[in-house]
Amino acid sequence: MPEYDRLALPVGEAIFTQRAIRRVKPDPIPDADLKLIFEAAGRAPSAGNRQPWHFVAIKDSALKQKLQELFVEAWWERRHRNGIHTPEQVPAHDRAALRLTTELANAPVLVLACTTAHTVPNEVLAAAQNLHLAARALGIGSTFTRLGPTVDERVKELFGIPGDAQIQYIIQLGYPQGNFGPANRKPVREIVSLDKWGQPAPFAN
Amino acid sequence: MPEYDRLALPVGEAIFTQRAIRRVKPDPIPDADLKLIFEAAGRAPSAGNRQPWHFVAIKDSALKQKLQELFVEAWWERRHRNGIHTPEQVPAHDRAALRLTTELANAPVLVLACTTAHTVPNEVLAAAQNLHLAARALGIGSTFTRLGPTVDERVKELFGIPGDAQIQYIIQLGYPQGNFGPANRKPVREIVSLDKWGQPAPFAN
Numbered sequence: 001m002p003e004y005d006r007l008a009l010p011v012g013e014a015i016f017t018q019r020a021i022r023r024v025k026p027d028p029i030p031d032a033d034l035k036l037i038f039e040a041a042g043r044a045p046s047a048g049n050r051q052p053w054h055f056v057a058i059k060d061s062a063l064k065q066k067l068q069e070l071f072v073e074a075w076w077e078r079r080h081r082n083g084i085h086t087p088e089q090v091p092a093h094d095r096a097a098l099r100l101t102t103e104l105a106n107a108p109v110l111v112l113a114c115t116t117a118h119t120v121p122n123e124v125l126a127a128a129q130n131l132h133l134a135a136r137a138l139g140i141g142s143t144f145t146r147l148g149p150t151v152d153e154r155v156k157e158l159f160g161i162p163g164d165a166q167i168q169y170i171i172q173l174g175y176p177q178g179n180f181g182p183a184n185r186k187p188v189r190e191i192v193s194l195d196k197w198g199q200p201a202p203f204a205n
Numbered sequence: 206m207p208e209y210d211r212l213a214l215p216v217g218e219a220i221f222t223q224r225a226i227r228r229v230k231p232d233p234i235p236d237a238d239l240k241l242i243f244e245a246a247g248r249a250p251s252a253g254n255r256q257p258w259h260f261v262a263i264k265d266s267a268l269k270q271k272l273q274e275l276f277v278e279a280w281w282e283r284r285h286r287n288g289i290h291t292p293e294q295v296p297a298h299d300r301a302a303l304r305l306t307t308e309l310a311n312a313p314v315l316v317l318a319c320t321t322a323h324t325v326p327n328e329v330l331a332a333a334q335n336l337h338l339a340a341r342a343l344g345i346g347s348t349f350t351r352l353g354p355t356v357d358e359r360v361k362e363l364f365g366i367p368g369d370a371q372i373q374y375i376i377q378l379g380y381p382q383g384n385f386g387p388a389n390r391k392p393v394r395e396i397v398s399l400d401k402w403g404q405p406a407p408f409a410n
Contacts, residue, residue, distance in 0.1 A: 007217025011342045012209035014216040015245045015335050031408035038409065039393045040220045044334060047351060048298070051390060055397045057408075063400055093253070120351065121326035129249060129334040130220050137216045146252060146325065160402040185256060188244045192260045195268055197365040203236035203262075204243065 003036060009137040018132055019183040021141025022099045024174025028108045033138050037173070040134035044126035052117035053124040055131075056159050058110040063158070068105035070155050071170065074148030075101050100145055104172060111171040112159060113144070124168050131171065141176035144169040208241060214342040223337055224388040226346025227304045229379025233313045238343050242378070245339035249331035257322035258329040261364050263315045268363070273310035275360050276375065279353035280306050305350055309377060316376040317364060318349070329373050336376065346381035349374040 038055060046052060058064055075097075084090055090098050104110065111131075115124045128144060135142045147155060147167055155167060194201035243260060251257060263269055280302075289295055295303050309315065316336075320329045333349060340347045352360060352372055360372060399406035 002217075002221070004217035004221040005215070007220070008215045010210070010213045011216040011219040011338050012207075012212025012245070015212070015248050015339065016207070016209040018248065018250070020250060034406075034408045035393060038397045038406075040217070042390050042393055042396050043220050043223065043388065045223070045225060045337070045349070045388070048302075049389065051396065053396060054402070056400070056402055057397055057406055058400055060400045097253075122330065123327070125327065125330040126334040129331040132250070133216050133338070134220065144250070159400075160404075162402065165402075183248065183250070184254065185247050188240060188247055191247050191256065191258060192243045192262055195261070195263055195265045195364075197259070197261055197367065197370070199365075201239075201243075201262055203239045 004040070006036060007040065007134055007137040014133045014136045017180045017182060018136050019181055020096070020143035021176040021178065021180070022096060022143050022172070023103060023177040024107050024141055024172065025177060026106055026108060027175050029140060029173060033140065034109065037131055037134045037138070037140070041127040041131040044130045046123050046126065047120045050117060050119070052115055052119070053127050054114045054116055054165060056112040056114070056161070058112070059108065064105040064110050066158060067110060067155065067170070070151040071104055071145070071147060072101045074151040077150045078148055097145065100172070104170070107172040107174040109173040111173065112161070112167050113169040113171055114161060114165045114167050116165050118166070122168055128169055128171060135173055136180065139175065140173055141180070142171055142173050144171045209245070211241060212245065212339055212342040219338045219341045222385045222387060223341050224386055225301070225348035226381040226383065226385070227301060227348050227377070228308060228382040229312050229346055229377065230382060231311055231313060232380050234345060234378060238345065239314065242336055242339045242343070242345070246332040246336040249335045251328050251331065252325045255322060255324070257320055258332050259319045259321055259370060261317040261319070261366070263317070264313065269310040269315050271363060272315060272360065272375070275356040276309055276350070276352060277306045279356040282355045283353055302350065305377070309375070312377040312379040314378040316378065317366070317372050318374040318376055319366060319370045319372050321370050323371070327373055333374055333376060340378055341385065344380065345378055346385070347376055347378050349376045
């Protein structure tokens, strides 16, 4: 029996009940689950099968805390530029993201998802999507966020990330305090056309 | 019973047996399957839930043929720049891609996967990965390729793609002539570190 048989959740359920889980319990994730999650990530396709990605899995509490501090600095720096200076001023659509500024380091594992080549922009995203779905199948919640250029170099230094690699996402992994469930998305007819852009696709109705 | 229950394949099997399928039968794909594939694509996460993607599903034979011609032009233009001028000169690792230059338009459906915003580079890739996995669950093969700047503007014009949208991938969909099965990937210990880049992750052994 291949190890991946443990990811037994139907792919439809995994895809359609994948929502961002930002509030997680501190409970540790078993090593065997972490391995399977990263193996699933690594199965993603890439141009020329170059697999231009690397993941730094952070379990160390002090490092998680430092990463959260730098994340918070970059997060608020972006809001300050838009005239937002206190949590009360954060608009409703941004409140869920605000939560990460206080909760990020509570997760048992944080992951820096990096690209190691740049022929195709942000190619690690396909691997990250596999990672989310494999975590979901194991009952582990995930979400991801971006750092921002203000602190990028300092985070790279902190984690020894080489100059030619680029951090694309911080992924948070942990057992959900809430529930998985459907996310809010556009109806399919709005994201697909038939033969020409803007021409309705009859199959999408 | 939700429609997505038809995507019953275990997510582990979908992820670990997803390989690029380039030789496909011309048999049409049922509309209900196309709808489900694009719905799955649209469930992918994106920054701020902006869902900055649009798909043009091409079924029209003449349009598929024209797209193949432009793809072939761009494909060979890149090889010519590297001194490769005939199929015999194409190196082994590039042979599978060469196949697409003659087979692309045989697929019942080609898809232009586009981004409609560029805050995060190439964000449609997460949706494309969902699309591949949903297709896999329905027994439909898929692969994707990139166009190249030489012909990008002409393809945008042909399919009425607005100036602020960007074509990221051509996705080919069709029933496989060969089999699904494991793809060749790096061992997990090579793509993941613990706490610092380059520090071995014990869980990955």
